[in-house]
Amino acid sequence: MVWNRHEYDDIPGTYVFDGKRANSGYALNRMAFSFNSEANRKEFAADMDAYCRKYGLSDEQREAVLNGEFLKLLHLGCNVYYLAKIAVFHGLNVQDAGAAFQGITADQFRQKLLDQSAGFQDRLQQEGGYWHG
Numbered sequence: 001m002v003w004n005r006h007e008y009d010d011i012p013g014t015y016v017f018d019g020k021r022a023n024s025g026y027a028l029n030r031m032a033f034s035f036n037s038e039a040n041r042k043e044f045a046a047d048m049d050a051y052c053r054k055y056g057l058s059d060e061q062r063e064a065v066l067n068g069e070f071l072k073l074l075h076l077g078c079n080v081y082y083l084a085k086i087a088v089f090h091g092l093n094v095q096d097a098g099a100a101f102q103g104i105t106a107d108q109f110r111q112k113l114l115d116q117s118a119g120f121q122d123r124l125q126q127e128g129g130y131w132h133g
Contacts, residue, residue, distance in 0.1 A: 015074045025077015028065070031055035032082030045089060070097045 003020040015021065022029075031052065034040040044051040052062040064072040068090040073083055087097045099109035124130075 017079055021077045025079065027056045028061050028073070028076065028078050029082050031057065032078065032085045035085045048089065068092070071101050
């Protein structure tokens with residue numbers, strides 16, 4: 001399949017979940033979606049490597065899942081919402097994964113979120129209770 005280049009392809013550290021990335025990450029995202037089933041979560045927890053192979057992940061994707069390399073998983077086509085499902089198996093939550101993306105501690109990441117939220121309630125009230133970005 002031929003994919004067109006986009007301006008965002010050249011932004012360092014940015015992995016836009018577009019058609020190309022969705023295509024390359026299909027097996028990975030399909031596997032993560034399977035965690036909606038408790039039986040599948042138990043099967044994955046019992047033998048992560050075998051479960052990854054069952055879903056046909058590439059060696060690179062499989063190793064990233066097993067090693068909890070979240071930024072690499074995004075690069076390899078994992079949807080950020082499904083990434084959270086994988087993070088749980090490494091004893092992490094979404095904020096932990098967000099900290100890992102930025103190379104900071106979870107506490108630093110939480111503080112960064114708090115700092116960025118300053119004034120949000122006032123802005124929300126000005127917008128009539130709806131956030132429009």
